[in-house]
Amino acid sequence: MQSRVHEIRREFDRDLAGARDPEALERVRARYLGRRAGLLTDLLRDLREVPSAGRAAFGKAVNDLKAHVEEALEAAQARLVPGSAREAPIDLTLPGRVQRPGASHPITQVSALIEEIFLEMGYTLESGPEVETDFYNFEALNIPAHHPARDMQDTFYVEGGLLLRTHTSPVQIRTMQKRRPPVRMVALGRVFRRDSDITHSPVFHQVEGLVVAEGITFAHLKGTLAHFCRKVFGKGITIRLRPSYFPFVEPGAEYDISCIFCGGSGCSRCKGTGYIEMGGAGMVHPAVFEKVGYDPELFTGFAFGLGIERIAMLKHGIDDIRLFFENDLRFLSQFPG
């Protein structure tokens, strides 16, 4: 029987050498591997007639031959059939490619949450251009000409005296120019600063809120911020306002939340203070109202801002802001939303 194997091998080599086109090659394939009358197929069928003593050796010889035939046919195929040369062999036993469901980016998820909270309270959603003029980004916000925020070091200036907005506050101005009070708006969007380290990215996202009407007080501001922070971080959160300075509000404040890691008893995340900084806020400066033609004697308003990355970092315990912008699926896939 072994000699039969050798014989078929010689015959095959001869036949294959004689095959000069794809059709001839196909005929060789059928002669040896054909299902019904293929010589190798027959040989395998004969296997059961072989006495058990020699069966293993014979089986191995047949399989070796089969491997040789398949390999040689494939090589010939690559040679004779144009275009098939570089194609990897298709392994039909591999598992299929799964279409994995996508998810929103963590920043998009937090943005959606913030939008929802304010839409629920009757705010409108506003937006403005990312490339701004000096007027909207600085002047109308009562930021004087020599204010450090205007430095080349902090702001990306582009051609034609334009700049990439450094905060979402210009949207306040654009909205007030379009509308008479009462105004109740939030704006979310990208902002740009020349700053890059573990907690600063040259591109990041902010939320801006503005409420203007007759009789708006600091108490409204405080209540709004407390409600917002509790919606985001949970019912037990308390807020604290500290006097601060931003040219477009007076009085101005920074607001903190009770530490979400230790509950306010003091830990390394809040540097022992029991509070975590959230953002800036205040009562709209009368000079800002004058720029947009609102009567500061008639209307009062509050404004606030905060960084969206900051909220996402606190919510998910992320300590490097740059992770949001690297688009590494190992990071992003942890936020199935």
Add this chain to the structure above:
Amino acid sequence: MKFSHQWLQSYVSIAEEPARVGARLTAAGLPMDGIETRDGDAVYDFDILTNRPDCMNHLGVAREYAALTEAPLRPPSVSIPAGGRPTREVASVAVEAPDLCARYAARCILGVRVGRSPDWLRRRLESIGQRAINSVVDATNFVLWELGHPLHPFDMDRLVGGRIIVRRARPGERLTTLDGVERTLTADMLVIADGTKAVALAGVMGGAASEIGASTTNVLLESAWFEPVPVRRAARALGLHTDASHRFERGADPEGVLTALDRAAQIIMEIAGGSVTTPALDVFPRPLPKRVIAVRAAPSRRWASRSPPAGTGSGALECRRSAATWSAKQT
């Protein structure tokens, strides 16, 4: 910015624990970043925002505390003995760029012996992380951290003709600053020059050539008011951020010029000897109008949902004015 509890106590009585002081000032707009204990003294780290240059010194923070607690403020008493040699006999001041320098005052202290400062002065400076250098330099630094007005002492014998000329730098003019770096200046920078050359970068840093050293015997003390924006531009352009530029950029008190000058002269005389010239030279080419800020109760009533108790606002202002009157600044 570091503040010493003991130092603050020389201007106002503080009965509270340091932690309580920090919380009180934080709630009043001087956010505290931290507090540490050093040699039995509490050292506060306050984040003084750009709108409060008046609080970038111990007396300013003490003034806030006094207003909050209605405790009396005790500013240092400043007096210069009369009958000294007239300053104009030994020095002269000319301001050629009044748009950049609204006021320049100077006094000389003649015959000083520069040496190590007494322990009380070294302790004050070291408590807030400043290095003691020598008696004259330490006295001016002390006044900077006490009153907030930056001063500069020159070795007068290094100033050609004892002259001070406040002018724009010549394009490409060179000056080696106190940090030993030779700087190339541009025409929009303001310098202090003597009869021949630039000797200091106005409001930013002095020059190495006229530095006070062990051999200094005559000191010319500068107290000036420089326009904020050009100081900031010059400091930025040269990558030099100093305690002086930090304050001038944010606005020093033009009415505090003479008080600071006299206070430093007084301390120098006390610890390094010498005699103070009098009266001071005070070149004030561009009087800065006093700003009247009308404080109205109505807007704050509208912002707060309720009225503060009657007299709260005026009371707080009066507490601060006791100091404001002293520095002749109208609040």
